[in-house]
Amino acid sequence: MFIRQLEYLAALDRERHFGRAAAACHVSQPALSAAVRGLERELGVPLVRRSRRFEGFTPEGERVLVWVQRAIGDLDGLAQEVSRLRGGMEGTLRLGAIPTSLPASTLVTTRFRERHPRMRIQVLSMSSRQIAHGLAHGELDAGLTYLDNEPLAYVDTLALWHEHYLLLSAADGPFASAGTVTWRSAATLRLCLLSPEMQHRRIVDAAFAAAGTVPDPAVETNSVSTLVAHARTGLPGITAHTWLVGQPLPAGLRAIPLIDPVVEHEIGLVTASGSQRSPVIAQLLGMFAPLELDKQLQAKGV
Numbered sequence: 001m002f003i004r005q006l007e008y009l010a011a012l013d014r015e016r017h018f019g020r021a022a023a024a025c026h027v028s029q030p031a032l033s034a035a036v037r038g039l040e041r042e043l044g045v046p047l048v049r050r051s052r053r054f055e056g057f058t059p060e061g062e063r064v065l066v067w068v069q070r071a072i073g074d075l076d077g078l079a080q081e082v083s084r085l086r087g088g089m090e091g092t093l094r095l096g097a098i099p100t101s102l103p104a105s106t107l108v109t110t111r112f113r114e115r116h117p118r119m120r121i122q123v124l125s126m127s128s129r130q131i132a133h134g135l136a137h138g139e140l141d142a143g144l145t146y147l148d149n150e151p152l153a154y155v156d157t158l159a160l161w162h163e164h165y166l167l168l169s170a171a172d173g174p175f176a177s178a179g180t181v182t183w184r185s186a187a188t189l190r191l192c193l194l195s196p197e198m199q200h201r202r203i204v205d206a207a208f209a210a211a212g213t214v215p216d217p218a219v220e221t222n223s224v225s226t227l228v229a230h231a232r233t234g235l236p237g238i239t240a241h242t243w244l245v246g247q248p249l250p251a252g253l254r255a256i257p258l259i260d261p262v263v264e265h266e267i268g269l270v271t272a273s274g275s276q277r278s279p280v281i282a283q284l285l286g287m288f289a290p291l292e293l294d295k296q297l298q299a300k301g302v
Contacts, residue, residue, distance in 0.1 A: 003075065005039045006068045008032045009047065013065055013137055018054050069138035073278065090118045093280055096126040096134050097144040099224045100163065100200050100240035101267055103247065104297060105144055108160070108269070111287050119280070127222075128152070128199040135272045142284055146199055147266040156277075158285050159268040161242070161293040165207065166255040168228065169236040175256055182260040183211035190218040192230040192237040198222055204238050207263045228253075242267075245297060266291075 004025075011021040012032070022032040040047050047061035048054065057065060093112065097105050102125060109121050126134065126143070132152045134140035147157050167181045174189070175181050187208055193215060194201040201220075208215050219230055227237040231253055238258070249255055269288075271281045 002035075005035045006071055008035050009039065009065065009068050010072055010138060012036065012048070012054065013057070014139060016054060016056075065137075069136075073138055073272075089116045089279060089283070091280065092120045092122055093284065094122050094124075094134075094139070094141045095144065096124050096131040096140045096142075098128055098131070098146070098199065098267075099125050099194070099222070100242055101144040102224070103245040104161065104242040104267075104293065106245075107293055107296065108144070108284075108287075112284060115287070116283065127197055129197070131270070135270065138272075141271065141278070141280055143270045144267060145270055146203075147268045147270070149203055149265045150199055152270055154273050155270040156273045156285065157268055157270050158288060159266045159290050160288060161267050161291060161297050162264040163267050164241040164264050165204065165258045166239055166241055166243075167236055167258055168231040168239055168253060168255055170231070170234055171252050171254045173234075173236065173254070176254070178256060180259045181256045183207050183258055184213050184260065186236070186238065186258060187211070187213040187215050189236050191215055192219040192221065192227050192235045193217040194224070194227065195220040195222045200240065203263065203265060207258070207261060210261050242297060 008021065008025055008027075011024045012018065015021040015024055018033060019029050022029040025032060036048060043064065045060040045064075046058045047064055049056050049058055049061075095105070095108070102123070105123055109123065112119065112121065124140075128143075128145045128150065131140065131143035131145050135143060135152075135155060144160075145152070146163075147159055167175070167186050169175055169189075175185070193204060196202070196205075205215070218235060221227055221230075224239055224243055227239055228243070228250065231237045232250055239255075241255075244255060269285060271277070271285065277285075
């Protein structure tokens with residue numbers, strides 16, 4: 001059994017296609033297919049369901065994949081530990097982040113880079129469900145996501161801040177002088193909201209339901225920047241307060257806290273649970289005290 005065989009199997013799990021998996025591993029498709037067949041012969045069980053194309057993994061293959069991801073993770077951890085012993089960790093921290101956390105993610109990446117300047121960081125915008133999949137399949141080292149709403153299973157967590165919700169509206173709009181806006185009042189507007197596959201949207205819908213109403217979105221998007229752009233054209237939106245981190249409110253807009261009910265949810269780091277943490281994960285989870293960033297975000301005018 002060779003490490004490359006395990007990497008090929010993991011790539012096939014990510015890509016769900018022999019050709020794309022081969023391209024990701026920089027080998028020919030016949031070479032990848034032969035390596036996987038060789039692994040099947042060595043283990044004595046079929047791993048992949050085939051016809052003229054990839055059709056998924058067998059039950060045995062699904063079980064083997066769990067061990068493959070664990071083995072690859074351990075090898076990555078070994079490389080990180082050796083680089084640390086040489087004088088500093090090297091490699092890439094792969095971080096998935098829900099869209100509303102992206103502005104505040106700089107607070108995480110900046111501190112990590114200060115402590116580990118030789119590390120690279122890859123930050124990807126993902127839904128909470130995509131983050132869960134990425135952690136389970138070894139495609140991510142960590143995620144920034146909700147901890148107390150639809151919590152993920154089989155993860156270690158570190159709460160960093162509470163997310164609050166704002167109506168983003170024209171400064172001369174119907175709530176021009178209001179200090180707060182109720183969810184019921186917001187429901188009377190045609191809105192731009194994040195799309196239903198986003199957990200933020202499910203939180204927003206639950207808040208409207210708790211207020212005894214249902215929103216009527218005119219536009220749905222999976223992009224916070226698109227939501228803000230529509231607010232600038234006169235279509236109000238609902239976003240998280242973290243959007244205001246590090247950037248001024250665009251001219252002509254107001255961000256008004258939503259009440260009745262007041263809603264907040266914990267955002268934090270999640271990593272795949274396991275008895276042996278890689279050096280990168282151990283360093284990442286050790287950088288912050290629980291909810292340390294709450295005050296820092298509030299201090300930025302939120």
